[in-house]
Amino acid sequence: MADIKESHTDLLIIGAGPAGLITAAWASQYNISARIIDKKASRIPNGHADGLQPRTLEIFDSFGFVDQPLKEGCHETEICSWNPDSSGTLQRTQRVVSQKPGISRFQVIILHQGAIEQTVLDFLKLGGRVEVERNVMPERLEWEGCNPSDRDSHPIAVTVRHTGDTTSRQPLNGTNPKTTNLASDRVVANGIALTGQDEAKGRLERIRAKYVVGCDGAHSWTRTQLGLSLEGKMTHHICGVMDIVPLTNFPDIRQSCAIHSASSGSIMIVPRERRLVRFYIQMDDTSNSGILDRSRINPESMLKAAQTIMKPYTLSFKYCEWWSVYRVGQRVAPKFSVDERLFLAGDAVHTHSPTLGQGMNVSMQDTYNLGWKICGVINRTLKPEILETYQPERRQIALELIAMDHEVSKFYYDNSISRKDFQSQRERFYEFLSGVSVKYGPSALVKDSSARSRSPLTSGSSSTYTAEPSQTSNNFCEPEKPTSSRNLATNIYPSVRIPSFKVVNQGDACPTHIASLLPSTGQWRILIFAGDLSFRSQFARIQALGSHLAAPSSFLHLYPANLIEVYTIHSASRARVELLDLHEVFHPWDEDAGYDYWKVYADDDSWHEGFADAYGAYGIDRKDGCLVVCRPDQHVGLICGVDELSVVEEYFKGILIQRSDTQGRRKL
Amino acid sequence: MADIKESHTDLLIIGAGPAGLITAAWASQYNISARIIDKKASRIPNGHADGLQPRTLEIFDSFGFVDQPLKEGCHETEICSWNPDSSGTLQRTQRVVSQKPGISRFQVIILHQGAIEQTVLDFLKLGGRVEVERNVMPERLEWEGCNPSDRDSHPIAVTVRHTGDTTSRQPLNGTNPKTTNLASDRVVANGIALTGQDEAKGRLERIRAKYVVGCDGAHSWTRTQLGLSLEGKMTHHICGVMDIVPLTNFPDIRQSCAIHSASSGSIMIVPRERRLVRFYIQMDDTSNSGILDRSRINPESMLKAAQTIMKPYTLSFKYCEWWSVYRVGQRVAPKFSVDERLFLAGDAVHTHSPTLGQGMNVSMQDTYNLGWKICGVINRTLKPEILETYQPERRQIALELIAMDHEVSKFYYDNSISRKDFQSQRERFYEFLSGVSVKYGPSALVKDSSARSRSPLTSGSSSTYTAEPSQTSNNFCEPEKPTSSRNLATNIYPSVRIPSFKVVNQGDACPTHIASLLPSTGQWRILIFAGDLSFRSQFARIQALGSHLAAPSSFLHLYPANLIEVYTIHSASRARVELLDLHEVFHPWDEDAGYDYWKVYADDDSWHEGFADAYGAYGIDRKDGCLVVCRPDQHVGLICGVDELSVVEEYFKGILIQRSDTQGRRKL
CATH class of the missing domain: 3.40.30.20 (Phenol hydroxylase, C-terminal dimerisation domain)
Structure with a gap:
């Protein structure tokens, strides 16, 4: 290790996706040292997540960077439900408002993840304090614990490899790039293909940090190093996703729609910026008990499935910007932090179906909760025990999200369920989906003046995995x-x-x-x-x-x-x-x-x-x-x-x- | 002339102040060749004009650059009138709304002229078609007329000198720069000091243009070359202006106020960005019949005058960003164009008092009216005769403005006039001040279907100075x-x-x-x-x-x-x-x-x-x-x-x- 450069930072953020970038946005507001690394050569070019819920926009506004997404993104106002009538013909059965009026000064914005990342990157650049370091691959994590009251040493060591340009750089305006969570983590990791040869290259650096936040996605390297895995189950639902400029006579193509055919499955459509429309297409392979034939799923097969579902309306496209395939899973990590020194956030600790546009939002809201706590502890204005509130505050939200996702997935994919009352189904989830109703338990940070004796800092509830996702939905509402x-x-x-x-x-x-x-x-x-x-x-x-x-x-x-x-x-x-x-x-x-x-x-x-x-x-x-x-x-x-x-x-x-x-x- | 470089452009804009920049903004929207030159080394750094009226903000929005002024500027909502009570003590006598609610989706924004110029400069840069050329001094204008139907030749020649860095560059964040219209045009021209030595330097260029727009201010070189002068009169009112961060216990310092003392004159205050407040202070020298002693006017003497007027409230400052002195004049040029090839706009053709924040607005609205007409004629979508509508449409507005200014100046400066009903006085002018009620006479561009026989293109009213400023105010209202x-x-x-x-x-x-x-x-x-x-x-x-x-x-x-x-x-x-x-x-x-x-x-x-x-x-x-x-x-x-x-x-x-x-x- 003698010839490895060693450096020090107060805060090391692993992963520059939405969750990592919001952590960095916080760090940029404080006079602390912070670094954010990402193994990829560039930000997400297109596709991926694309929904910004009202609370996320409020958060963006609180940092001062909400204007660009509001201007660039597509404003989602109304959602239509389409179902077969008694003769099996597709009909618009309900129009509902996308978000309950009055719960926020923002409504839903639809915009591709890359543009959203760019907005935060621009903010970081303007601040001039924190800059994303790309082509940096973490390889080794050393953590042997430390005295909780030790504020000066840098007890965590992360050895990283600066891979430079050895990974293939994705063009920012490429066509038809694709990612899939069906490929193994090893072969395609967050869209960057790696070879053994590339791995051998690059300079090593040992970064010593006071705190580490792992925001490195569903296949989180950090989580793996901490010996944690996501718990829960993968469903048998396969979801094809594509972003196309549709050529169609379907009347509601510029509105979000849930389209259910009589017997050919379901589609969710979400209109986007630049005339794009996101299609989520049910691609369940019922002929093939559980083993997925990936080769059969591509934009052409997705289009074919969509055409069948959307009959009698026509659909085709000349331009597909991005596509992917997901198997829907609903999983959560047992712990969100280790010793209040190493933290996990976003997809690294919770995954679920993409159809409700929640993942990116809840991920950013994780680190919006965590960032000021870590930065305040580092700059010695906050007591370190405050960090114990992160896991109880955010893990409960992940569990609620997964419970909701379970119920909503059923509504979309299970043909035995009546879809007549789309509106009441939406209404049950409005506030949870908006992110504005998120509530946390009592703690040093949340005092109910009638209950000031309770303190979560001593309750011990922060480190054990007890709650199962609640199947009752009271939590979603009020x-x-x-x-x-x-x-x-x-x-x-x-x-x-x-x-x-x-x-x-x-x-x-x-x-x-x-x-x-x-x-x-x-x-x-x-x-x-x-x-x-x-x-x-x-x-x-x-x-x-x-x-x-x-x-x-x-x-x-x-x-x-x-x-x-x-x-x-x-x-x-x-x-x-x-x-x-x-x-x-x-x-x-x-x-x-x-x-x-x-x-x-x-x-x-x-x-x-x-x-x-x-x-x-x-x-x-x-x-x-x-x-x-x-x-x-x-x-x-x-x-x-x-x-x-x-x-x-x-x-x-x-x-x-x-x-x-x-x-x-x-x-x- | 053999060694002078000769070049060609469809449109030459002389002067890169607000009027010139709006002309350039139009040119930037068309696929034509256009140049904009300015003798100064940089944009206005601070001070000068500072009010953006609703219509100007609508115009900015129509180009897509209203966001920055809305964010950076100070929103003027309420105006207070302060007058002495029967015992002579200053009292707030009325609160009125700054702009009539409902007439526009924008209200008034107060922001220094440099920031406003920067907004348009940023827009031009983004467009990539037109760029301001600085340190370019026009020296000779050649115009001998041309066949009106000649669309191909470049009949106007303007010889310019590229003075490079020979003029003194104004620092963008300097303190206490000053300009004055009391100095002679020769010595201080738009704030840049020139010496005989500097003039001898620099490369010459002969620019041949199809059309020229002179937006070079009250001391317009272009206007002088065309043998035109402003007609009207200078008043005896001297107005000191300063932008300071006030230290005061005056309660309404963050609102626009008209403050009239019993016998010490009047002040207008206008709050601005960055805790600045603009003070307009009446500095009439009644002791000295008409001959102004300039040496007695400076920030210290203005402060002293303001302190006297604002008693019993205290006022001082540590920071003065800019100050100037004006003699109020109300003048208009007899013609706004020559042969529909050379045009004048903004301060080059009308001047008046600065207290109502109209000058910059009407100037930009001049070229907002002119720009699309010239560009459309150049790109051969509009008939050249359309250019005949510029003068009748805009000169009438200048006359109305001066009539209003006359009346308002009286209200502010003439102690024999009752100021009790500030509100009704404001209400008479709301719509005119806002810029949204501007109306033009019938022409090829404005058809009243009952009056289609009238055509201003043949009316001959476009080239003679007939109307005197109307003293009735019907035109201001509806x-x-x-x-x-x-x-x-x-x-x-x-x-x-x-x-x-x-x-x-x-x-x-x-x-x-x-x-x-x-x-x-x-x-x-x-x-x-x-x-x-x-x-x-x-x-x-x-x-x-x-x-x-x-x-x-x-x-x-x-x-x-x-x-x-x-x-x-x-x-x-x-x-x-x-x-x-x-x-x-x-x-x-x-x-x-x-x-x-x-x-x-x-x-x-x-x-x-x-x-x-x-x-x-x-x-x-x-x-x-x-x-x-x-x-x-x-x-x-x-x-x-x-x-x-x-x-x-x-x-x-x-x-x-x-x-x-x-x-x-x-x-x-």
């Missing part, structure tokens, strides 16, 4: 309402991301989405719903709150400046409040820039965009208000009354490291 | 309703840009702004408001219209393919119409790409964005519909009934050159 917060904010749920409504800036009258106050910078936010400041008593309450927050003894001073931001949203008429009458802590003075005019908002009518009634939508009393603490990922950590600052103080004490405890400082 | 179209579309006015509402795509259910169907590509559009297609008789009418449009004898075939686009917007429930039941001319087939699904829309409820009721807003009968023809600049050329295709045919015959008339083909 989060439980914790009794304690019901009185204060009946529609804000602890652990769920806070919905966004427009409020009006007190200082400049501009309508502003509350979400825009909560960008992904690693900061925590106290949202002071200050109630009706035109009442003298309420105004006095809020001024008293301001005095407490500004006092030398305030917990705000325990932590690095700006780690906790304070925003005020009052419910009085904007015209009845003068910004500068409020305590200065609500609009801090800077000796070079003057007052901060972007911290106080009114839930009031706006000149051009109406009245959102955020208090009403949140279920907050317009007179009394409340406090809501948002985690760096916009999930609600705590709800309490405006007089309960001690509850907020206690919440942060369980999570954040005080200034005196550390030399490290976050760069914001 | 366009006249031509009687002929009142029955068909009571709220669509011939010659006025068509307002935009969201309709729903028939094929994919996506809400779509009608404006997005009308991008600035040089194409003409027939909007078929097809009425209620669920009525069999109306459906038959529209199918008959389709047959006529598709017939071999149709006028559509007389012109290059796609020069005229056809869009259909029906008023039936979307679910009651099948796209492919409509005549194919409404959703044309392409053998490689299939049907065009982006040509037919329903004025119907949408899943996520409500029902815009475009028919109601346009005043179009939901059952019968009508036809509206839009010029390439979204202004309405013609309104007629769905059975009156011959009127449309006649309209285009007066404007477009038929295929057989020319070898040239537009690239679209």
Whole structure:
């Protein structure tokens, strides 16, 4: 090993697909050292995943890179269900909305994975801190444990080979590239063909890291090194996928459709950018008990199957951009992390059918959950125990997804099931599919003020595989309402991301989405719903709150400046409040820039965009208000009354490291 | 002249400020040769103009570059009026909305001119066809007339000097650069200091052009060469302008305000990007009859004046990004073009006070009007006579602007005028200020079907300076309703840009702004408001219209393919119409790409964005519909009934050159 270059990094991300890139996006927001490696020579050129759900778009927006996908992608609005009538003729039987109106300010966008990866790559480039290193193949992982409190050493070693240009580079605009999960991992690994000869080439490097995140896909090398495998089962369903520019007289070709023929199987179509349409075609080989004849599946056979299903409508194509074949599996890893030093995310820990456009979303949401925790621990603002919340928060979501996928697959593939009520079937899953209803259990990060005694950090539930995927679907629908917060904010749920409504800036009258106050910078936010400041008593309450927050003894001073931001949203008429009458802590003075005019908002009518009634939508009393603490990922950590600052103080004490405890400082 | 390089271009644009850049943006959309030169070494670094009115943002959107200004600029929502109370103490007396809600989908954006220029420069770079050539100083203009029908020669010669780096380069992020129109044109020309020595340097080039557009500002070299000068008067009002990051306890510093003191003069403040605020400060020197002591005006003296006016509020600054001094003048050139070969636009032909943020907007709107006409004549799709419409269409706007400016200046500067009703004063000018109500007289381009006999091409009104600025303000408010179209579309006015509402795509259910169907590509559009297609008789009418449009004898075939686009917007429930039941001319087939699904829309409820009721807003009968023809600049050329295709045919015959008339083909 003497002639191997050794280097050090705080965070090593293995795999630059969507999950890895979101980890890198977080790392790019912090002043830490991070590297992201990928064995492939380039990003995905086309095809693959293509759905961006509302919550994923909210996440993109929180980083500041939602514009490009919104502009480039295809907006999915309506989904149609087509079924045979009594004579067997295909008919449009229902039109349903793609996503429940009002649950997010974004709807579904359909865009190929490569364009989505490019969006994050552009963001990383702009940030200039983290850059994807390609043609880097991990070969050896060394991990022998370490003292959990050891923050300085780099206890993990990953030996990688820089393969340079020895792997075949995929053209970004090639036609008909293909991948398949039916080939063995060895021969075709994520679309790059490897030969023994190539493997012998390239420089070796031993990267020593404090933390490692494996985002290296369903055939995860990292997971294998950790001795873990996906658990669950492969189904007998074979799904052909192709992206074509269809030539057809099928009326709904520019809408997502679930098309079920009388006896020839099913198709899902999803319209895409650049006149492309994604076809998911059921290709089950019932003639051949379980052994799949791969040679029979190609764009031509898929087209033939589609033509049969879509009769009497015609279908052909001249251009196929990408195609693939999947066998549907529903599997999850028993653990998502090892010793809170090595983490797995995305396809590396959960796989399921592609038809609902969830995989890429849940994968990115995994690392959106994990990234700020690791970065905050590395920059010594967060207690290392916070990392114990990753597995319980995200593995439960994977289990719920797989339970849902099981049910939905049945609906699509099982001919014995009635498909008449497509709409109610969709409605059951809307919120789960959107990603906005994801809820997590109580922990140091999620306090239900009625249940503050419970702490997941000591519950031991984070490292054992117990829950089977729930077959009941209550989890998909609506989060439980914790009794304690019901009185204060009946529609804000602890652990769920806070919905966004427009409020009006007190200082400049501009309508502003509350979400825009909560960008992904690693900061925590106290949202002071200050109630009706035109009442003298309420105004006095809020001024008293301001005095407490500004006092030398305030917990705000325990932590690095700006780690906790304070925003005020009052419910009085904007015209009845003068910004500068409020305590200065609500609009801090800077000796070079003057007052901060972007911290106080009114839930009031706006000149051009109406009245959102955020208090009403949140279920907050317009007179009394409340406090809501948002985690760096916009999930609600705590709800309490405006007089309960001690509850907020206690919440942060369980999570954040005080200034005196550390030399490290976050760069914001 | 033998050793001077001679070159040829279809279009030479002199000056790369906002007006020149919009001319270049048009040129970039056509397959013609065009050059744009500027004597300065770089774009404006900061300061200068800073307001983008709704119509200008619509224009930006039509080119596809509105996003950056929307993101980077400051959104002006509310304007406050501050006046002394009976005791002389400054009080907020009114809050008014910055722009009348509903007149455009954009509101006002405030952003420094350099950022706006950069937005267009980025667009040009992306297009790759036209690039600004800097350090190029025009020295000699040769024009001896030509045969108007001569389309091949390059009858204009402009000799330019490539000064390279001999002019002093302005730093893009410098502090305290200054310009002034009080200095002589010779010494300081658009902010670049010239010396006799510098002028002697540099290579000469003789550029022969078919057309020249002079966009070289208030001190226009081009205008001078053409022997024209601005006519009108300079006022005695001196206006100091500075962009500072204010340190103040004035409550409305992040809103636009008109602040009038009891006896110390007035201030306009306009909040900007990056915590900057633009101050317009009245600096009239009443002690010194008419002769201005320039040495007394600088940021310090402006601050002192502002402090006096804003008492009892405090004001100071540590950062001043830019400042300048203006003497307010209201002047217009007698002609905007010479022989329809040489054109002038922007500050070169009209100047006025800067306080209403109109100058840059009207300048860009000048060349937005002119650009497609010149480019269309050059690429031989438009008859050259169309160029005669530029002066009558735009000079009238300049006269109206100056009339309004006169009135508004009085309101701001004349202490004898009551300022109590700031709101009514704003309301009189809203639509004119927004730019959306601009209306043009009848011409070949604007047909009122009741007045088809009138033609401005023969009226001779285009070359004489007759009208004095109108002192009545009817023109600012609401366009006249031509009687002929009142029955068909009571709220669509011939010659006025068509307002935009969201309709729903028939094929994919996506809400779509009608404006997005009308991008600035040089194409003409027939909007078929097809009425209620669920009525069999109306459906038959529209199918008959389709047959006529598709017939071999149709006028559509007389012109290059796609020069005229056809869009259909029906008023039936979307679910009651099948796209492919409509005549194919409404959703044309392409053998490689299939049907065009982006040509037919329903004025119907949408899943996520409500029902815009475009028919109601346009005043179009939901059952019968009508036809509206839009010029390439979204202004309405013609309104007629769905059975009156011959009127449309006649309209285009007066404007477009038929295929057989020319070898040239537009690239679209």
